[in-house]
Amino acid sequence: MRYRTSEVEAYRSEADALDGEIVQCIEQRNVPDFNDLALRILSHQLRYNEPYTKYAASLGVTVDAMPQDWQAIPPVPTPAYKEAALCTFDPSKAALTFETSGTTQGVGGKHYMESAALYDAALLSGFAHAMLRDVSRPLRYVLLVPNPSQRPQSSLGYMMRKVAEAYGDGREGWYLDGDALHIEQLLEDVRQARADDAAVCIAGTAFAFVNLLDELNARAIASLPLPPGSRIMETGGFKGRTRIVQRAELYAELGRLFSLPEHRIVAEYGMTELTSQYYDNVVSPSHDSARIKHSPPWLRPRVVGPDGKTLPPGVVGALVHVDLANRSSCIAIQTEDLGVAGADGGIILIGREKGAELRGCSLDAEELHAIARA
Amino acid sequence: MTALAQIPIHKITRAIAHAAERWSDADFPPRVRVTDRVTERTGYSIPAVEYALDRIFFSVTQADLEATIANELGSLDALNGFAPRARRPDAWAAPAGNVCVISSRTTIGVAIVPAIFALCAKNDVLVKDREDSLVHAFFQTLAQELDPFAAAARASTWASDDENAPELQTFDVVAAFGSDDTLAAIRNALAAGARFIGYGSRASAGYVTRETLGNAAALKALCRGAARDLVLYETEGCLSLHTLFVERGGALSLEAFGRMLSQSVEEANVEFPIARRHAADAASIAQQRNLAAFRAAAGHGAVFASERGEYAIIVDQAPSQPPHFLPRTLGIIGVDSPEDALQYVRTHALRLEGFALSDERNDVSRAALQAGAVRLTGFGELQHPPLSGNHGGHPRIAEFVRWIDRTL
Numbered sequence: 001m002r003y004r005t006s007e008v009e010a011y012r013s014e015a016d017a018l019d020g021e022i023v024q025c026i027e028q029r030n031v032p033d034f035n036d037l038a039l040r041i042l043s044h045q046l047r048y049n050e051p052y053t054k055y056a057a058s059l060g061v062t063v064d065a066m067p068q069d070w071q072a073i074p075p076v077p078t079p080a081y082k083e084a085a086l087c088t089f090d091p092s093k094a095a096l097t098f099e100t101s102g103t104t105q106g107v108g109g110k111h112y113m114e115s116a117a118l119y120d121a122a123l124l125s126g127f128a129h130a131m132l133r134d135v136s137r138p139l140r141y142v143l144l145v146p147n148p149s150q151r152p153q154s155s156l157g158y159m160m161r162k163v164a165e166a167y168g169d170g171r172e173g174w175y176l177d178g179d180a181l182h183i184e185q186l187l188e189d190v191r192q193a194r195a196d197d198a199a200v201c202i203a204g205t206a207f208a209f210v211n212l213l214d215e216l217n218a219r220a221i222a223s224l225p226l227p228p229g230s231r232i233m234e235t236g237g238f239k240g241r242t243r244i245v246q247r248a249e250l251y252a253e254l255g256r257l258f259s260l261p262e263h264r265i266v267a268e269y270g271m272t273e274l275t276s277q278y279y280d281n282v283v284s285p286s287h288d289s290a291r292i293k294h295s296p297p298w299l300r301p302r303v304v305g306p307d308g309k310t311l312p313p314g315v316v317g318a319l320v321h322v323d324l325a326n327r328s329s330c331i332a333i334q335t336e337d338l339g340v341a342g343a344d345g346g347i348i349l350i351g352r353e354k355g356a357e358l359r360g361c362s363l364d365a366e367e368l369h370a371i372a373r374a
Numbered sequence: 375m376t377a378l379a380q381i382p383i384h385k386i387t388r389a390i391a392h393a394a395e396r397w398s399d400a401d402f403p404p405r406v407r408v409t410d411r412v413t414e415r416t417g418y419s420i421p422a423v424e425y426a427l428d429r430i431f432f433s434v435t436q437a438d439l440e441a442t443i444a445n446e447l448g449s450l451d452a453l454n455g456f457a458p459r460a461r462r463p464d465a466w467a468a469p470a471g472n473v474c475v476i477s478s479r480t481t482i483g484v485a486i487v488p489a490i491f492a493l494c495a496k497n498d499v500l501v502k503d504r505e506d507s508l509v510h511a512f513f514q515t516l517a518q519e520l521d522p523f524a525a526a527a528r529a530s531t532w533a534s535d536d537e538n539a540p541e542l543q544t545f546d547v548v549a550a551f552g553s554d555d556t557l558a559a560i561r562n563a564l565a566a567g568a569r570f571i572g573y574g575s576r577a578s579a580g581y582v583t584r585e586t587l588g589n590a591a592a593l594k595a596l597c598r599g600a601a602r603d604l605v606l607y608e609t610e611g612c613l614s615l616h617t618l619f620v621e622r623g624g625a626l627s628l629e630a631f632g633r634m635l636s637q638s639v640e641e642a643n644v645e646f647p648i649a650r651r652h653a654a655d656a657a658s659i660a661q662q663r664n665l666a667a668f669r670a671a672a673g674h675g676a677v678f679a680s681e682r683g684e685y686a687i688i689v690d691q692a693p694s695q696p697p698h699f700l701p702r703t704l705g706i707i708g709v710d711s712p713e714d715a716l717q718y719v720r721t722h723a724l725r726l727e728g729f730a731l732s733d734e735r736n737d738v739s740r741a742a743l744q745a746g747a748v749r750l751t752g753f754g755e756l757q758h759p760p761l762s763g764n765h766g767g768h769p770r771i772a773e774f775v776r777w778i779d780r781t782l
Contacts, residue, residue, distance in 0.1 A: 051668075051671075054672055055667065055668045055671040055672075058667060058670065058671040075664075076668065077664040077665045077668060079665045083668060083669060084668075084672060305656070305682075306656045306659065306660045306682055307681050307683065308660070317653065318656075318657035318660060318661070334664060336654075336657045336658050336661045338654060338657060350653075
């Protein structure tokens with residue numbers, strides 16, 4: 001789209017106002033009227049995000065035919081990010097561009113973000129609330145995620161760099177070189193952290209943790225206790241990997257290795273197409289050990305059936321995420337991930353294999369609990 | 375000596391055909407019981423299961439069995455002892471010995487036809503049955519027809535890590551259906567001299583020429599057939615229609631053809647109701663449908679689908695995208711010539727079983743052969759492989775015998 005100067009100014013003014021409002025919600029961890037703000041962001045995107053505008057129009061949603069409820073916002077299927085630049089602005093002017101992992105076709109999608117401030121605010125607030133509520137001094141970050149200097153397109157690498165800068169003790173380390181692990185350096189740094197009595201946060205993908213366990217096993221290292229107050233953030237999964245380990249098994253092994261109680265191992269659930277993240281509620285002092293993913297107030301999940309309608313609690317469906325912090329891209333994202341609506345607005349993620357066995361039917365409480373613990 | 379070694383082949387084929395005839399009756403009590411169990415196991419609707427059982431058992435006639443054997447082995451008598459052959463030594467197609475048939479997870483009765491031919495070759499046969507015990511129940515009927523089948527034809531279920539699983543090293547021939555990984559694992563477990571017949575993962579495709587697009591009557595029949603090829607067995611079989619090439623420049627646009635096909639799919643959905651859907655499949659179909667709608671909104675292609683996601687016909691699917699391999703979900707790829715179709719098959723490394731052709735245009739048949747298809751047929755016939763055909767490119771009986779020449 002080409003805009004006249006007055007239109008550009010109008011856009012800038014509207015975008016800045018919305019961003020300011022969203023950042024305020026993030027900082028206060030309170031969204032006074034989610035529905036109202038979500039629909040105003042939708043209206044903004046229907047006027048400035050051309051590919052999304054066309055898609056929404058094909059579903060009968062336009063600025064002149066707006067839904068009344070945030071749950072009726074048309075979600076964009078995640079692969080659409082491979083098809084078009086889904087943003088409200090000129091993507092060449094993006095402050096941040098993150099790429100989704102390639103698929104079997106080897107083509108990744110791009111999530112363009114106009115404002116780094118919005119992204120930073122969302123990720124830092126989400127991380128601090130989920131991971132650091134009981135922390136009184138900066139942690140030392142041990143990072144098993146892509147190093148932004150090597151992979152600037154990785155949202156996970158960017159996120160953890162921001163976290164380490166904001167909440168770290170200034171001595172974070174990056175231990176991944178592609179898929180290779182700098183194990184000797186990691187061992188040395190963990191020992192140093194113990195000597196310094198500096199609690200650490202190890203953040204990594206599930207695959208990287210499996211790699212770490214394999215490396216330690218090869219060195220006959222069965223125990224590597226971390227200083228008190230240490231914790232782990234696990235994210236991602238095993239996409240495209242040949243070796244897959246059940247998450248419960250992985251957490252048990254990590255707990256044994258690092259002498260960490262399992263509630264200090266927190267799973268983060270996010271995706272490149274989102275600005276915000278979900279986290280397990282386990283670090284919360286009142287957790288019941290069930291791994292229910294909770295979102296910050298500006299991110300809401302829906303569990304939907306094939307017709308896109310919200311399913312009742314306890315019924316397995318696909319996850320749709322409505323993320324107010326996606327102001328400059330698409331507010332609603334449809335995924336193929338399976339889940340069940342849990343208590344307090346949380347979600348329980350269900351692996352696709354488990355989901356396949358469920359055959360789309362309701363789960364009883366016992367099944368839900370078993371999955372949530374896994 | 376095998377349990378059937380002394381039984382004349384005519385007696386064996388007659389008993390098998392008679393058992394199959396009894397199983398062709400939808401009211402035959404063992405079939406009624408098995409139908410329920412197959413429905414429970416697969417989630418397929420009863421009409422789909424009944425259809426599958428009809429296709430299996432109606433095709434097994436004594437005449438067709440014997441014609442297939444005679445054609446492959448030169449004569450039926452070769453199974454009974456040394457038989458003369460023109461300009462070759464007399465030869466006996468003796469039993470290979472112990473045969474194991476390992477059937478796949480989803481399809482119905484896939485082990486029955488190879489088991490039947492292994493029995494015709496007078497082997498002792500063990501089938502890895504599914505939880506529905508279809509093969510076991512059919513073998514019980516065989517034993518009622520002819521006592522030695524009780525010892526020759528056995529079926530049971532086991533898991534690969536089950537301590538009661540048979541030792542694969544003890545078999546002379548193993549025929550297996552499954553994924554490439556499964557087949558590789560089975561093959562590695564066999565004795566060095568054992569014969570392995572693998573039916574790996576394959577896909578099927580169709581091709582509609584621009585000439586056919588101008589023939590309204592042919593097109594209607596084609597759409598009905600293609601719809602049936604798509605919906606039967608929830609697109610899960612190697613003979614299901616997984617991808618469809620349609621030539622551009624015909625009297626009908628791709629979109630108009632897609633609309634016509636979707637109407638036929640709606641009708642086929644009534645005849646063969648949708649199976650119990652896995653949540654993961656439902657989510658994937660919805661995602662593909664929505665992605666196609668996104669592309670359509672941007673001016674690329676179209677999508678015809680039901681709101682509840684029962685099926686999806688995706689028109690002008692990007693050639694970079696592989697087949698969906700999802701229930702009742704079909705991508706129509708626009709092509710200018712059969713070369714484009716061949717390129718698609720090569721790009722996505724598809725191993726083809728069936729290739730449905732809208733007419734007999736030579737360049738299309740040639741491309742289908744170059745693409746590696748092992749069966750060329752018409753639309754509506756993909757899911758009906760003849761008993762006497764070469765499923766997976768294999769002979770029916772030749773791999774179950776051990777030839778002994780006599781030059782005295």
